[in-house]
Amino acid sequence: MRKKIIHELHDMPKFVYVLAVLVVFGAIVGLYRLYAGLGATTNLSKAYPWGIWISFDLSTVALSGGAFTLAALVYVFHMHNLHAAVRPTVLAGLLGYSSVLIILFMDLGRWDRAYHFLIYPNVNSALFEVSWCIALYSSILVYELSPVLLENTRWKGFIPVLEKYTIPMVIAGVSLSTLHQSSLGTLFIVMSERLHPLWHSMLLPVFFLISSLASGLALIIAGASISRWVFKRSLPQNLIAKLGWFLPWVLGVYLVLKIGELEIVDELHLLFTSGKYSVLFLTEMVVGMIIPIAMFSSYRVRHDRTASMIAAFMVMFGVVLNRFDASWFAIQPLPGVDPYRPHWMEVAILVGVASGVFLAYTLIGRYFPLFEETMVVEDKKAVGETAVNPQLAPEMSVNK
Amino acid sequence: MSTHNTPGKYGFLIDVTHCIDCRACNVACSVQNNVSMDSTRIWMNGTGVVGDFPNLQSYTAPFHCMHCTDPSCVSACTVGALTRDHEGIVRYDDDRCIGCRYCIYACPFQVPNMDLNEQFPLIVKCDMCGDRLEEGEQPACAATCPPGAIQFGRREDMLAKAKQIITDHPDKFIQHVYGEHENGGTSTFYISPVPFEELGFPIPGSTSSAYYNRLVTHGTPAVFGAAAISLSGIYLTIKNVKEETAEEEARAAARAAVVQAAEGSAAEAAAAEAVETAGEEA
Numbered sequence: 001m002r003k004k005i006i007h008e009l010h011d012m013p014k015f016v017y018v019l020a021v022l023v024v025f026g027a028i029v030g031l032y033r034l035y036a037g038l039g040a041t042t043n044l045s046k047a048y049p050w051g052i053w054i055s056f057d058l059s060t061v062a063l064s065g066g067a068f069t070l071a072a073l074v075y076v077f078h079m080h081n082l083h084a085a086v087r088p089t090v091l092a093g094l095l096g097y098s099s100v101l102i103i104l105f106m107d108l109g110r111w112d113r114a115y116h117f118l119i120y121p122n123v124n125s126a127l128f129e130v131s132w133c134i135a136l137y138s139s140i141l142v143y144e145l146s147p148v149l150l151e152n153t154r155w156k157g158f159i160p161v162l163e164k165y166t167i168p169m170v171i172a173g174v175s176l177s178t179l180h181q182s183s184l185g186t187l188f189i190v191m192s193e194r195l196h197p198l199w200h201s202m203l204l205p206v207f208f209l210i211s212s213l214a215s216g217l218a219l220i221i222a223g224a225s226i227s228r229w230v231f232k233r234s235l236p237q238n239l240i241a242k243l244g245w246f247l248p249w250v251l252g253v254y255l256v257l258k259i260g261e262l263e264i265v266d267e268l269h270l271l272f273t274s275g276k277y278s279v280l281f282l283t284e285m286v287v288g289m290i291i292p293i294a295m296f297s298s299y300r301v302r303h304d305r306t307a308s309m310i311a312a313f314m315v316m317f318g319v320v321l322n323r324f325d326a327s328w329f330a331i332q333p334l335p336g337v338d339p340y341r342p343h344w345m346e347v348a349i350l351v352g353v354a355s356g357v358f359l360a361y362t363l364i365g366r367y368f369p370l371f372e373e374t375m376v377v378e379d380k381k382a383v384g385e386t387a388v389n390p391q392l393a394p395e396m397s398v399n400k
Numbered sequence: 401m402s403t404h405n406t407p408g409k410y411g412f413l414i415d416v417t418h419c420i421d422c423r424a425c426n427v428a429c430s431v432q433n434n435v436s437m438d439s440t441r442i443w444m445n446g447t448g449v450v451g452d453f454p455n456l457q458s459y460t461a462p463f464h465c466m467h468c469t470d471p472s473c474v475s476a477c478t479v480g481a482l483t484r485d486h487e488g489i490v491r492y493d494d495d496r497c498i499g500c501r502y503c504i505y506a507c508p509f510q511v512p513n514m515d516l517n518e519q520f521p522l523i524v525k526c527d528m529c530g531d532r533l534e535e536g537e538q539p540a541c542a543a544t545c546p547p548g549a550i551q552f553g554r555r556e557d558m559l560a561k562a563k564q565i566i567t568d569h570p571d572k573f574i575q576h577v578y579g580e581h582e583n584g585g586t587s588t589f590y591i592s593p594v595p596f597e598e599l600g601f602p603i604p605g606s607t608s609s610a611y612y613n614r615l616v617t618h619g620t621p622a623v624f625g626a627a628a629i630s631l632s633g634i635y636l637t638i639k640n641v642k643e644e645t646a647e648e649e650a651r652a653a654a655r656a657a658v659v660q661a662a663e664g665s666a667a668e669a670a671a672a673e674a675v676e677t678a679g680e681e682a
Contacts, residue, residue, distance in 0.1 A: 078638045
């Protein structure tokens with residue numbers, strides 16, 4: 001047994017050890033943060049009560065939107081040929097949400113009272129909604145992932161029982177996601193005096209929801225390329241092309257709404273007259289929307305692995321930049337106060353948590369049936385097709 | 401408009417021309433509420449020294465919670481630690497607060513304060529000296545102010561007085577009562593000889609951001625319901641369409657079988673059977 005463990009450890013890719021070190025370091029700094037308070041370990045202040053942690057939370061939730069987008073496409077819209085992507089994406093979503101919960105806990109001044117959001121509701125508060133939705137949706141992601149975790153254990157008898165409720169659970173999960181993805185945008189509506197007008201809008205919840213669809217789809221595409229490199233497994237290109245086909249539509253709606261809203265509230269001139277804010281906004285639009293729309297519109301790009309990966313990363317960059325803008329870069333400075341810059345400990349905790357996500361993904365991908373197609377779906381033909389997918393099979397055998 | 405809240409019972413009237421920057425209010429507040437001077441519930445805003453020598457001037461004014469009629473912080477607070485009571489005082493429950501600091505960003509006047517150097521920090525914020533009010537006394541800052549720049553009384557009296565003073569002295573005052581309409585109306589009124597932005601006062605709109613916030617958050621249950629119902633509908637519709645298509649295909653196959661069977665003479669019974677099984681399958 002001991003020999004086997006040593007052998008396994010020896011066999012691990014080297015970056016796993018780097019990740020493990022970062023996780024341990026982040027955990028130590030995190031414990032110190034809980035002990036010492038926010039003042040000693042962060043650069044948060046009265047002028048900037050939220051910092052890089054909130055930006056990270058918003059970005060991660062947006063990227064994890066892939067899990068609900070795909071679940072909706074596969075189960076609700078019966079696109080069973082996309083099923084092969086479900087397990088890897090649901091795991092990415094679950095780990096993303098877990099990291100958000102850890103960082104939110106770090107962010108609470110009174111972390112000892114974190115449970116208060118369960119017992120003291122304020123139904124007017126967007127943050128109250130978000131906390132509930134994230135807690136409930138994380139549980140649904142655990143449910144959706146449970147077949148992967150149970151399959152090779154003695155509890156695998158529960159899987160058919162669990163799978164009976166897949167459809168209602170997926171619908172509940174997608175509905176909850178619709179809520180909290182948009183509520184994260186609602187958060188900033190009440191901050192009208194601090195957020196730059198290019199970003200502040202009554203349509204913020206709609207913007208956040210639509211952009212999370214885009215970044216979620218992009219994450220699945222980019223993730224397929226990363227897993228090709230790390231696990232020597234990936235999704236077939238025709239499936240990636242199918243996902244990419246949705247992006248020009250989603251991004252197009254997003255772009256039209258954003259520009260249309262600025263036009264309606266008569267703020268279009270701010271696009272070119274707001275200095276660094278204009279640069280940030282235009283970067284979001286050009287890099288994150290216009291170029292990817294052009295790229296994914298092309299049949300050749302959708303069917304080219306490298307090109308679709310680059311375009312997907314641009315979409316993700318645009319959405320992540322949007323979340324950083326809304327919660328940090330586009331917050332108006334107060335007179336006489338230096339702009340916020342994160343403390344190194346804030347960054348260290350963040351790097352630790354993000355490394356934890358990649359570490360957990362690598363290990364689960366190594367020891368659990370993440371990339372296999374065994375989940376029962378109603379359309380048996382789809383399972384048959386994907387299970388013997390000729391593009392998957394040779395890659396699987398390469399993996400050692 | 402935009403809110404059903406009635407204006408508060410009490411109000412402050414702060415006359416910037418009378419403030420001499422002695423900070424007795426800061427000390428009184430610090431002592432009364434047992435908070436340190438660094439994270440006090442009241443602080444000074446001012447123009448700094450302005451004008452050309454020898455006509456130099458400096459205006460200052462104490463600033464604390466405005467006690468909005470429709471407070472943004474109350475709308476934002478995750479756990480309902482901030483509330484507006486029946487007298488219109490915006491209060492803070494330090495046993496509930498989870499330290500998320502959303503109220504600090506939500507408040508258009510940048511009022512909620514927090515000493516982040518504490519291991520377990522809490523919000524520091526004016527509560528109009530609620531304990532003193534119950535005993536029939538004025539808030540500590542108003543009771544202390546040596547030049548009488550901070551006056552306290554019934555809200556409508558304070559507002560009427562503010563308007564009276566600025567209309568009586570149009571040469572001395574900006575013709576605007578700060579706090580009457582800011583963020584949907586507040587319980588603290590300022591009159592000043594210089595524009596309020598020069599005093600370093602935030603200039604919020606006349607509708608509370610809490611109103612816009614509620615517009616969206618109150619739609620949440622409806623959005624959830626609509627999402628769940630429409631997703632279920634889409635699921636069932638596509639499922640039924642697929643089943644119907646399969647059924648039709650089976651029927652067509654059966655009909656083809658009938659035609660084929662009719663060509664052979666003794667196969668009528670077999671064809672009927674085929675139709676039956678096809679129907680069952682579908």
